[in-house]
Amino acid sequence: xxKIIEIADLTFHYPQQDSELLxxxxxxxxxxxxxxxxxxxxxxxxxxxxxxxxLLVPTTGTLKIGGTILxxxxxxxxxxxxxxxxxxxxxxxxxANVEEDVAFGLENLAIPRAQMQVRVKEALQRxxxxxxxxxxxxxxxxxxxxxxxxAGVIAMRPEIIILDEATSxxxxxxxxxxxxxxxxxxxxxFTIISITHDINEASLAQRVVVxxxxxxLQAATPQTVFARGEKLLAVGLDVPFSEKxxxxxxxxxxxxxxxxxxEEGMIDWLCQSISKT
Amino acid sequence: xxxxxxxxYIPGASFVHRLDPRSKLILSFFFIVVIFxxxxxxxxxxxxxxxxxxxxxxxxxxxxxxxxxxPLIWLILFTVVLQIFFTRGGQVYWQFGxxxxxxxxxxxxxxxxxxxxxxIFMSTLLTLTTAPLEIASALEALMLPLKKFKVxxxxxxxxxxxxxxxxxxxxxxxxxxxxxxxxRGVNFGEGSLIKQLKAVVPLLIxxxxxxxxxxxxxxxxxxxxxxxxxEGRTKYRVHFWKRRDTLSCVLFGLLTLLLLxxxxx
Numbered sequence: 001x002x003k004i005i006e007i008a009d010l011t012f013h014y015p016q017q018d019s020e021l022l023x024x025x026x027x028x029x030x031x032x033x034x035x036x037x038x039x040x041x042x043x044x045x046x047x048x049x050x051x052x053x054x055l056l057v058p059t060t061g062t063l064k065i066g067g068t069i070l071x072x073x074x075x076x077x078x079x080x081x082x083x084x085x086x087x088x089x090x091x092x093x094x095x096a097n098v099e100e101d102v103a104f105g106l107e108n109l110a111i112p113r114a115q116m117q118v119r120v121k122e123a124l125q126r127x128x129x130x131x132x133x134x135x136x137x138x139x140x141x142x143x144x145x146x147x148x149x150x151a152g153v154i155a156m157r158p159e160i161i162i163l164d165e166a167t168s169x170x171x172x173x174x175x176x177x178x179x180x181x182x183x184x185x186x187x188x189x190f191t192i193i194s195i196t197h198d199i200n201e202a203s204l205a206q207r208v209v210v211x212x213x214x215x216x217l218q219a220a221t222p223q224t225v226f227a228r229g230e231k232l233l234a235v236g237l238d239v240p241f242s243e244k245x246x247x248x249x250x251x252x253x254x255x256x257x258x259x260x261x262x263e264e265g266m267i268d269w270l271c272q273s274i275s276k277t
Numbered sequence: 278x279x280x281x282x283x284x285x286y287i288p289g290a291s292f293v294h295r296l297d298p299r300s301k302l303i304l305s306f307f308f309i310v311v312i313f314x315x316x317x318x319x320x321x322x323x324x325x326x327x328x329x330x331x332x333x334x335x336x337x338x339x340x341x342x343x344x345x346x347x348p349l350i351w352l353i354l355f356t357v358v359l360q361i362f363f364t365r366g367g368q369v370y371w372q373f374g375x376x377x378x379x380x381x382x383x384x385x386x387x388x389x390x391x392x393x394x395x396x397i398f399m400s401t402l403l404t405l406t407t408a409p410l411e412i413a414s415a416l417e418a419l420m421l422p423l424k425k426f427k428v429x430x431x432x433x434x435x436x437x438x439x440x441x442x443x444x445x446x447x448x449x450x451x452x453x454x455x456x457x458x459x460x461r462g463v464n465f466g467e468g469s470l471i472k473q474l475k476a477v478v479p480l481l482i483x484x485x486x487x488x489x490x491x492x493x494x495x496x497x498x499x500x501x502x503x504x505x506x507x508e509g510r511t512k513y514r515v516h517f518w519k520r521r522d523t524l525s526c527v528l529f530g531l532l533t534l535l536l537l538x539x540x541x542x
């Protein structure tokens with residue numbers, strides 16, 4: 001598989017701070033992969049995302065995006081390949097209304113207007129927000145605003161989409177909508193990095209990277225990572241509901257399967273166990 | 278909080294709504310200049326009828342326009358009263374020291390009142406039928422020649438549009454903070470002036486902090502989406518000068534001619 005992001009010996013700290021936010025991070029992400037970055041508050045997740053997009057400059061180490069080393073000279077070229085959606089839906093809405101916000105990134109790239117119209121429509125239809133194209137942000141829910149932000153990213157046709165806790169401020173309904181779109185985008189071949197607190201969102205990824213105090217603790221499939229159960233709680237992380245239920249059942253003296261079970265897997269297993277007794 | 282009618286856009290598809298924001302902006306300014314030419318009952322009547330005709334064309338209820346006058350009513354009445362008391366001439370109805378109510382004074386007071394109301398009606402018409410962002414982009418288009426004098430036109434217009442876009446967001450936040458303070462026992466709008474001012478401080482500080490945080494987030498988001506300053510960007514929103522814009526200009530031209538004909542020289 002083609003490597004799209006290569007991070008080597010990356011260390012970062014803010015000039016005014018002594019402690020390092022990221023220490024010796026090595027990570028390779030392949031094209032089309034969906035990687036979830038998890039970790040407690042202050043573990044360096046968002047910092048890592050900002051470093052990948054060149055919004056922060058690493059103290060030491062190198063970042064290679066699509067084979068190009070990230071530097072002052074290449075940062076704007078690289079940013080074209082990366083789209084980012086941030087946490088607060090209100091603080092990333094630049095345009096006056098939905099379609100203008102989607103067009104903002106395209107205006108920056110100096111795309112001709114005729115082409116912009118095509119791309120804006122396409123992107124908004126993809127996130128089911130085309131009917132809302134003339135709405136102002138004040139008339140949209142949080143989930144709708146995040147879908148618009150996603151459309152803004154899609155319209156720019158990046159290769160990598162980074163979601164920096166994009167669902168954390170949404171209500172369950174809005175979160176479901178956004179996650180559904182992320183799944184569709186992943187299937188369409190975009191490389192996705194989602195930084196999240198929502199374990200259910202992380203469990204949808206192909207690979208979960210656990211960050212703890214600026215270091216990568218583990219990088220493996222969701223099944224492997226979540227099977228660690230209580231050890232994840234120790235680094236300040238939540239585990240999925242199915243895992244919690246499993247732990248609670250085993251405390252009751254029940255024999256539970258060793259690996260991680262998805263929610264559906266858990267339901268199946270429970271049904272089977274009940275029908276056996 | 279929701280009483281601010283100035284800048285409250287009402288979406289619609291009327292003739293006035295569909296006018297190019299540039300022509301609406303120019304014509305509104307033009308009207309304000311022209312109104313100073315009116316100096317008798319006929320000319321004010323003409324302008325009044327014309328304004329009502331424009332209001333009719335906008336398909337927006339007259340009540341909205343009257344609401345627009347309300348916040349300024351004291352300023353208007355104060356000016357009118359000054360006019361009445363200090364204009365001399367004609368028949369004297371009442372006199373007390375330097376104050377006098379004369380025929381001219383009353384007529385002038387009436388004219389000043391009409392002038393104010395018509396100006397407010399016209400500018401309200403502009404803001405009710407034009408989204409704030411349309412006005413901002415029209416301003417940008419009209420300021421473009423200033424680029425020659427190194428005025429950062431794009432940046433100014435982006436600043437205006439961001440400011441406008443954040444008005445509702447910050448109003449919501451103010452409401453939230455006020456409720457949070459109220460739940461801790463703060464009384465807004467009660468007690469002496471000093472007390473009221475003191476109550477505003479714990480409102481303003483979190484609002485400022487919040488605004489700064491938002492600004493930083495927005496700046497990061499804009500940079501992530503490739504914003505590198507106003508130069509070399511293309512525009513999604515463009516203006517098209519249509520037949521109705523030319524028509525409106527002609528109409529205003531005729532109005533001016535008629536007005537010059539009707540006024541006393």
